[in-house]
Amino acid sequence: MNYSEKISSLLKKGILISPEELEEQLSQEEPKANAKKSNLETTPRKEISETQNKIKIIFNYSKPSKKRLIEDFVSFFNNRFKSLEKIIRQRPELQNLISINKLKFKSEKENASIIGMISSKSETKNNHIILTLEDLTGCTTILISKNNKELHDVARDLVLDEVIGVSGTSGKNILFANSLVFPDIHLNRELKKSPEEKCAVFISDMHVGSKVFLEKEFEKFISWLNGETGSEEQKDLAEKTKYVFITGDLVEGVGVYPDQESDLSIIDIKEQYRTLTKYLKRINPDKRIIICPGNHDAGRLDEPQPAIYNDFAESLLELPNAIFVSNPAIVNIDSSEEFSGFDVLMYHGYSLIYYADNVPSIRAAGGQKRVDLIMKFLLQKRHLAPTHESNMYVADAEEDPMLINTIPDIFVTGHIHRATASQYRGVTLLNTSCWGDITEDQKKRGLEPQPARVIVLNLQTRKVKIVNFYNK
Ligand SMILES: [Fe+2]
Ligand SMILES: [Fe+2]
Structure with a gap:
C-alpha cells in the first residue's frame, strides 16, 4: 500500500514516531511503578442487581497510549484491509475474483473482480471517474464511465481508504467497472424486540461548564426522568426507562479551542x-447510565478514546448506577435467559462532519442536517472513520477498533448536536441532541443545532419518541 502521505501527516501530528525517536524517549522516561491507579471502573458497580436491566460490555478499548511506529501503521492498514476483504469476499456478486497482481494475465475484455482499498480518486476531462485500487499484491486503475449513470452516481460518493469490490472487464493495466460492492449489511435483518416493555433514553453533548449550557432544560429532563413532571404518557415513558446512554461531550472542557475561556462559566474542568455529577446523581438509581467520552472530555483525543477514568472526572465515581466505556464501544443491554438483548454501538462521532462535507450526495441532501445518511454511509463501509483524514486515531497494529465487525441493533452517535432517528436494515440509527443553546456563531456558520431533545427508544416496539425540553 502507498502509505507515504498518511505516514507524514501522522509524523507531523506526533502520533507516529521513528524507531530512533522511540529509543531516545524510552531512555528518558521515568519509571512509573508508583503511578496512581485510577479508581474508576468500567464494570457495573456492585449495588446494581445483575438479574434485571442487564448490561454486558461487548467491546471496550482499554489499551494504554503509546507511541506507534511506522510498522504499526502499515500493519494497522493491512489488518483493516484483510478484515473488510473477508466480509466483501462472501458476496456472490464478485465473479472471477482475483488478486490485483493477477490482472495482468487477463486478456483484454475478460471479466474479472478484485477487492482493494482506494488510494486515489480523480475525474477525467470527460467526467469519467478514475480510482487507484490497492490490495496486498499491487495496485491498478479503475475507470467508472460517466455513461453508466447509476454506477457513476454511486462512485461519486466513494471516499479515500475505503475498501470495495469491483467487477468489470479488463483492459491494459485498467479495469472498466460494471459494478461496485461494499462490505455493507447485505441482508434485511429481523428487527429484534424485547419481550418486556422497557425504554432506553439517549442524550449527549451536555457541555457542562459552557456559558450556554441549558441548565433549566437539563433539570427539567432529570425531573421528567424521575417521573416528577410531564403528561401521563410522558410519565409512563420515564417509568419504563431503564437505560440512559450518554455519548460524549459531557463537559465543555478547557483548552479545546483557542480563547475558549471566554465561553466558559466554569473554568475548572474538575468543577x-x-x-x-450533581445532576446525574439525582437520576433514580434503578436506571442504569452508560457513558462514553467525546472530544470535549478530559483524556486523549485519538480514537478509540478510553473510558473517562482520569483524575479530572473523579466525581463521576460517586454515581452508583453508571458504567464507563470507551469511544467507540459496544454494550449489550437487556439480555435474559430467553432474550439475547440488544447490541448498542456507541460512537461520539468526531468523523461525521468529514463525511457531511465530503460525500457529494450527503452534502447535497443537507450535510450535517442529514446525520441519518452519514450513519447509513458508515454502516455500508463497515467502518466508523474509513478515510485517514476524518479523525485522529490510534494505529493499533493488532486490531482496528473503528471497524464495524459486529452489526449492532442500535447505533448511536452525538457530536452533531441534532436529534435524529432512522432505521437501516434492522439497525436503529440515533443521533443525540445537545444541552447548549444555539449561538450566534453557529447561526453564522449555517449550523442548526436542535438542543434539549431526548430520544426515547421503546425496546419492545423499537419505536422512537423525541421529547423536546427546549422552549425558546
Ligand atoms: Fe458536542
Ligand atoms: Fe463533540
Whole structure:
C-alpha cells in the first residue's frame, strides 16, 4: 500500500514516531511503578442487581497510549484491509475474483473482480471517474464511465481508504467497472424486540461548564426522568426507562479551542464534572447510565478514546448506577435467559462532519442536517472513520477498533448536536441532541443545532419518541 502521505501527516501530528525517536524517549522516561491507579471502573458497580436491566460490555478499548511506529501503521492498514476483504469476499456478486497482481494475465475484455482499498480518486476531462485500487499484491486503475449513470452516481460518493469490490472487464493495466460492492449489511435483518416493555433514553453533548449550557432544560429532563413532571404518557415513558446512554461531550472542557475561556462559566474542568455529577446523581438509581467520552472530555483525543477514568472526572465515581466505556464501544443491554438483548454501538462521532462535507450526495441532501445518511454511509463501509483524514486515531497494529465487525441493533452517535432517528436494515440509527443553546456563531456558520431533545427508544416496539425540553 502507498502509505507515504498518511505516514507524514501522522509524523507531523506526533502520533507516529521513528524507531530512533522511540529509543531516545524510552531512555528518558521515568519509571512509573508508583503511578496512581485510577479508581474508576468500567464494570457495573456492585449495588446494581445483575438479574434485571442487564448490561454486558461487548467491546471496550482499554489499551494504554503509546507511541506507534511506522510498522504499526502499515500493519494497522493491512489488518483493516484483510478484515473488510473477508466480509466483501462472501458476496456472490464478485465473479472471477482475483488478486490485483493477477490482472495482468487477463486478456483484454475478460471479466474479472478484485477487492482493494482506494488510494486515489480523480475525474477525467470527460467526467469519467478514475480510482487507484490497492490490495496486498499491487495496485491498478479503475475507470467508472460517466455513461453508466447509476454506477457513476454511486462512485461519486466513494471516499479515500475505503475498501470495495469491483467487477468489470479488463483492459491494459485498467479495469472498466460494471459494478461496485461494499462490505455493507447485505441482508434485511429481523428487527429484534424485547419481550418486556422497557425504554432506553439517549442524550449527549451536555457541555457542562459552557456559558450556554441549558441548565433549566437539563433539570427539567432529570425531573421528567424521575417521573416528577410531564403528561401521563410522558410519565409512563420515564417509568419504563431503564437505560440512559450518554455519548460524549459531557463537559465543555478547557483548552479545546483557542480563547475558549471566554465561553466558559466554569473554568475548572474538575468543577465541570462535579457539576454534572450533581445532576446525574439525582437520576433514580434503578436506571442504569452508560457513558462514553467525546472530544470535549478530559483524556486523549485519538480514537478509540478510553473510558473517562482520569483524575479530572473523579466525581463521576460517586454515581452508583453508571458504567464507563470507551469511544467507540459496544454494550449489550437487556439480555435474559430467553432474550439475547440488544447490541448498542456507541460512537461520539468526531468523523461525521468529514463525511457531511465530503460525500457529494450527503452534502447535497443537507450535510450535517442529514446525520441519518452519514450513519447509513458508515454502516455500508463497515467502518466508523474509513478515510485517514476524518479523525485522529490510534494505529493499533493488532486490531482496528473503528471497524464495524459486529452489526449492532442500535447505533448511536452525538457530536452533531441534532436529534435524529432512522432505521437501516434492522439497525436503529440515533443521533443525540445537545444541552447548549444555539449561538450566534453557529447561526453564522449555517449550523442548526436542535438542543434539549431526548430520544426515547421503546425496546419492545423499537419505536422512537423525541421529547423536546427546549422552549425558546
Ligand atoms: Fe458536542
Ligand atoms: Fe463533540
